[in-house]
Amino acid sequence: MVKLVxxxxxxxxxxxxxxxxxxALYRKVxxxxxFVDGAKEGFKMSVRLIPFLVGMMVAIGLLxxxxxMDLLVKLITPVLTWLAIPAEIVPLAIMRxxxxxxxxxxxxxxxxxxxxxxxxxxxxxxxxxxTETTLYVLTVYFGAVGIYRTRHALTVGxxxxxxxxxxxxxxxxxxxx
Amino acid sequence: xxxxxWAGMICLGILAAALSGKIEQITPSIFASAEQGVTVAFxxxxxxxxxxxxxxxxxxxxxxxxxxxxxxxxxxxxFPRVPREHPAMNAILMNMSANILGLGNxxxxxGIKAMEELQQLNTREDTASDEMCTxxxxxxxxxxxxxxxxxxxxxxxxxxxxxxxxxxxxxATLSSTVVALILDRLLRRRWL
Numbered sequence: 322m323v324k325l326v327x328x329x330x331x332x333x334x335x336x337x338x339x340x341x342x343x344x345a346l347y348r349k350v351x352x353x354x355x356f357v358d359g360a361k362e363g364f365k366m367s368v369r370l371i372p373f374l375v376g377m378m379v380a381i382g383l384l385x386x387x388x389x390m391d392l393l394v395k396l397i398t399p400v401l402t403w404l405a406i407p408a409e410i411v412p413l414a415i416m417r418x419x420x421x422x423x424x425x426x427x428x429x430x431x432x433x434x435x436x437x438x439x440x441x442x443x444x445x446x447x448x449x450x451x452t453e454t455t456l457y458v459l460t461v462y463f464g465a466v467g468i469y470r471t472r473h474a475l476t477v478g479x480x481x482x483x484x485x486x487x488x489x490x491x492x493x494x495x496x497x498x
Numbered sequence: 499x500x501x502x503x504w505a506g507m508i509c510l511g512i513l514a515a516a517l518s519g520k521i522e523q524i525t526p527s528i529f530a531s532a533e534q535g536v537t538v539a540f541x542x543x544x545x546x547x548x549x550x551x552x553x554x555x556x557x558x559x560x561x562x563x564x565x566x567x568x569x570x571x572x573x574x575x576x577f578p579r580v581p582r583e584h585p586a587m588n589a590i591l592m593n594m595s596a597n598i599l600g601l602g603n604x605x606x607x608x609g610i611k612a613m614e615e616l617q618q619l620n621t622r623e624d625t626a627s628d629e630m631c632t633x634x635x636x637x638x639x640x641x642x643x644x645x646x647x648x649x650x651x652x653x654x655x656x657x658x659x660x661x662x663x664x665x666x667x668x669x670a671t672l673s674s675t676v677v678a679l680i681l682d683r684l685l686r687r688r689w690l
Contacts, residue, residue, distance in 0.1 A: 345559030359554030363547030375535035382531030383511030437657035450645030451670035455638040466617040470625040473685035478638035485674030
């Protein structure tokens with residue numbers, strides 16, 4: 322299984338790219354022209370994200386460095402433990418939708434401390450893998466088109482994260498508990 | 499919503515730092531984070547440029563037609579109001595397949611491309627359309643079959659079986675995506 326997954330994750334992108342380029346050539350597409358034509362938008366789109374990313378990163382940085390994050394963890398822990406999420410996992414659950422890199426570091430730390438094959442380690446792994454960094458996705462996707470009124474998207478994203486945490490705990494307890 | 503969240507993080511953050519004697523860390527923190535934001539955007543330039551170039555080839559080579567055959571029932575169900583031949587549909591399909599196959603950093607460029615095309619169909623240019631919110635629901639809840647980052651992390655932490663969380667991850671991610679899609683449908687009429 323490990324070998325299969327490693328195999329897939331190493332081969333899938335190169336094979337996919339070769340397939341696309343090869344097939345395009347076979348269909349008599351001017352492949353390089355077409356590539357450049359599509360690619361030229363990339364720079365403009367990325368640069369347009371700068372104000373949105375800077376704004377969001379500054380807010381996330383303040384949340385973390387001011388100690389507000391720790392306070393928030395203390396406040397939310399009773400709610401999440403009531404929802405059957407183990408107290409040790411709560412900081413990770415709160416960080417997951419906010420910062421992908423911080424959540425990754427926390428997961429790595431949990432795996433080192435509790436062991437990757439412990440129940441906690443497996444819950445943390447499942448939790449990290451089953452959801453995305455909601456705030457980042459929201460910032461980047463809406464930022465790219467200059468949308469300010471995001472309606473229900475944030476609420477849906479955060480509630481889905483909460484759902485995935487609860488599901489992760491339940492499924493891991495059933496499968497590994 | 500995003501306005502309150504952002505203002506809350508900034509003002510309450512500064513207040514918390516002031517009360518806990520960390521106020522001198524605030525200014526350096528702000529500029530370090532601002533720099534990080536620029537770094538992330540610059541890091542995206544290469545990824546976006548490459549995958550948007552590939553996107554054109556995926557469309558012109560006919561690979562998109564193969565992807566359509568597999569995913570179109572799902573895509574038409576989730577995005578009934580996007581015209582089937584509109585470029586937005588192609589970008590949505592590519593975004594979904596990149597997510598499912600774990601084509602790493604390709605999901606974001608395709609997703610952004612889809613947002614741009616959806617914006618062409620949007621009637622209120624500063625407000626998210628229903629379709630945009632649905633696309634966000636799929637992407638924030640993630641839809642992956644192979645959580646490669648976590649597997650690598652577990653292997654490096656010395657796990658005896660790093661992949662044994664693949665099954666639990668698929669169940670958790672599918673359930674949360676279903677929750678996201680249901681909530682999206684329920685809330686879209688209340689939040690115009």
